[in-house]
Amino acid sequence: DIQMTQSPSTLSASVGDRVTITCRASQSISRWLAWYQQKPGKVPKLLIYQASSLETGVPSRFSGSGSGTEFTLTISSLQPDDFATYYCQQYNRCWTFGQGTKVEIK
């Protein structure tokens, strides 16, 4: 099974900050990596797929990069609506989520 490890688990940041979340796969997954955003009491929302492709309607301040086993999600200028939990997901072989990164207000 492919394991996904996110870091950090919690991130405290302010509006306007540049934020980076890292996701590592236990084996190479090429670029089959997605990022989701989930707010409390809401369903997950697909942000990025295939490591760097922005889902329709997602603001351009979100970007993804990486390949193989190391990936990052970057929010270029954190907005109030971005405080949420973010999950990476590999879909190279079946599906596995990372444990999540909670972005909270500093």
Add this chain to the structure above:
Amino acid sequence: EVQLLESGGGLVQSGGSLRLSCEASGFTFSTYLMTWVRQAPGKGLEWVSAIDRSGINTFYADSVKGRFTISRDNAKNTLYLQMSSLRAADTAVYYCAKDAGYSDGHEVFDYWGQGTLVTVSS
């Protein structure tokens, strides 16, 4: 508008069974892989099971293999998850989700239902 409506959750005793349903509308159900993902209270997302568009190929997480069975009825636009030998660790909100259709063989999930809560009492 894509809609996914789960039902069938509830309180069940450890060792019991439950069948979840997910009614789909707003898209051609038979042309997309579908999946179940769960989230225990206060915890992260865990992929549970998936089924291809034909219903022939099914996939399971190790944690549910042999206990859960995924199926679909394309004529009824409905996805199912039959859960048996339930354990306290299966307590979670169960979401159904659809494949975004970007890549055959590598699927991500673009629409999710609101979820149905399954509580297993020990």
